[in-house]
Amino acid sequence: METTNPTGTGVEMPEPQYREHRAFGMPGFAFALAALASFVAGVALVIYAAADEGGIVLIVLGVVIALAAGIAFHGLTIVAPNEARVVQFLGRYIGTVRQDGLRWVLPLTTRTAVSTRIRNHETSVMKVNDADGNPIDIAAVVVWHVADTARAVFEVDDFVQFVSTQTEAGVRHIANRYPYDSHDSDVLSLRDNAEKITEQLSAEITERVASAGVRIVEARFTHLAYAQEIAQAMLQRQQASAVVAARREIVSGAVGMVDLALQRLSEEEVVELDEERKASMVSNLLVVLCSDRPANPVVNTGTLYQ
Numbered sequence: 001m002e003t004t005n006p007t008g009t010g011v012e013m014p015e016p017q018y019r020e021h022r023a024f025g026m027p028g029f030a031f032a033l034a035a036l037a038s039f040v041a042g043v044a045l046v047i048y049a050a051a052d053e054g055g056i057v058l059i060v061l062g063v064v065i066a067l068a069a070g071i072a073f074h075g076l077t078i079v080a081p082n083e084a085r086v087v088q089f090l091g092r093y094i095g096t097v098r099q100d101g102l103r104w105v106l107p108l109t110t111r112t113a114v115s116t117r118i119r120n121h122e123t124s125v126m127k128v129n130d131a132d133g134n135p136i137d138i139a140a141v142v143v144w145h146v147a148d149t150a151r152a153v154f155e156v157d158d159f160v161q162f163v164s165t166q167t168e169a170g171v172r173h174i175a176n177r178y179p180y181d182s183h184d185s186d187v188l189s190l191r192d193n194a195e196k197i198t199e200q201l202s203a204e205i206t207e208r209v210a211s212a213g214v215r216i217v218e219a220r221f222t223h224l225a226y227a228q229e230i231a232q233a234m235l236q237r238q239q240a241s242a243v244v245a246a247r248r249e250i251v252s253g254a255v256g257m258v259d260l261a262l263q264r265l266s267e268e269e270v271v272e273l274d275e276e277r278k279a280s281m282v283s284n285l286l287v288v289l290c291s292d293r294p295a296n297p298v299v300n301t302g303t304l305y306q
Contacts, residue, residue, distance in 0.1 A: 013211045018150040020213070023087045023095025028076050028102030035072040042066030075107035084149045085111040096149045114149045118217065123168050125223050128175045130190065135227035136180050138190075140171045140198075142205060143217040151213025159212045166208040167219075174201045180226065194221055258282050 042065030049058030077097065079085055085097040089109045097103050097111070105111070122141040130136050144163060146152045152159040175190065178197060182189035190197060202219040209216065262281075 013208065014155075016148075016151050016155050016211050016213075018093060018154045020096050020148045020150040023085075023097050023105055025097050025099075026104045028078075028104045031072070031104040032076055032102065035069045035076075038072070039066050039069035042069060071107045072104075073107075075104045075109070077103055077105060077111050079103055080113075082115065082117045084114045084116055084146075086114055086149050086153045087111050093150060093154065112153055114146055114152055116146050116149070118143060118145045121164055121167055122222060123164075123171055126168065126172065127227055128172050130175055131177060131179045134180055136175065136190070137223060137225050137227055138171060138175050138221065139223035140167065140201065140219060141222050142167050142219045144209070144214050145217065146213055147215040148213030151211060156212045159214060162212050163209050163214055167205055170201060170205040170208055170219075174204065180224075190221075190224055194224070197221075 042062045045062030045065065046059050047062075049055035049062060077085055079097055079100045079102075081100045083100070085103075085105075087094050087097060087105055087109050088111075089106060094106070094109070097105060098116075120141060120143055123139050125137050125139045127135055127137055142163070146159065156162045174197060178193075179187065179189050181191050188196060198220055201221075202216055205219055206216045258281075
């Protein structure tokens with residue numbers, strides 16, 4: 001059997017054998033009135049022939065007309081808004097009726113109702129391992145609707161359950177490909193690059209459910225966190241990373257301020273410092289600027305060297 005893999009995500013689904021097409025049909029009200037008139041005419045003909053002895057031909061004709069009208073009535077079907085009817089004749093798919101209202105199709109057919117309304121499917125919170133092997137809790141919501149009713153009915157056993165299962169599989173696959181958090185700006189992470197990753201999630205789920213005639217409108221993560229057993233350790237790691245990043249900024253700014261101070265002292269000739277005094281001044285300024293506590297200054301009332 002042929003398979004298809006248009007987006008290259010590693011998912012190979014069978015090539016659909018059915019495509020939706022329009023079923024033959026007519027406006028139902030006019031046909032219902034015509035069938036009702038035919039049925040009344042057939043019954044009246046039978047009654048008239050029965051009252052007239054020897055009118056066996058008219059009786060047979062009246063019965064045939066009434067039966068034909070009754071069979072025609074069986075072709076009437078009601079289609080609700082945002083609903084379609086998949087029509088089968090003797091097990092063979094002959095088309096889909098999408099126009100709402102009272103419609104007439106071929107009689108002696110089965111008509112399966114398929115909702116084309118927009119639906120939401122929210123996965124349960126699943127525990128999976130990210131790309132670094134850390135257990136995380138993740139959940140997603142998918143907005144979808146049936147685009148091809150023939151595929152939805154004939155290609156899968158239950159298209160609603162199929163969407164549910166394939167959505168969970170897609171979320172797990174995406175979560176396994178990326179780390180929850182990354183310190184490398186070139187590496188996508190689930191926490192920092194949710195928009196880009198949800199686009200990939202939507203593309204993968206679209207490929208997975210295409211065989212069922214389902215169109216994915218949007219896919220979003222609704223829950224994303226470290227699993228409970230490692231949440232505290234990862235919180236400490238994030239706090240430590242934040243402290244290191246903050247210290248890096250503080251030191252970078254302090255070095256710039258010290259350099260600017262030395263340049264201004266030299267340009268304006270406020271005081272001449274030898275290398276030893278410059279080193280001492282740099283040390284003192286860095287301690288003052290980088291310390292996480294207020295500095296206690298010591299006032300020198302003597303000379304610079306005493």
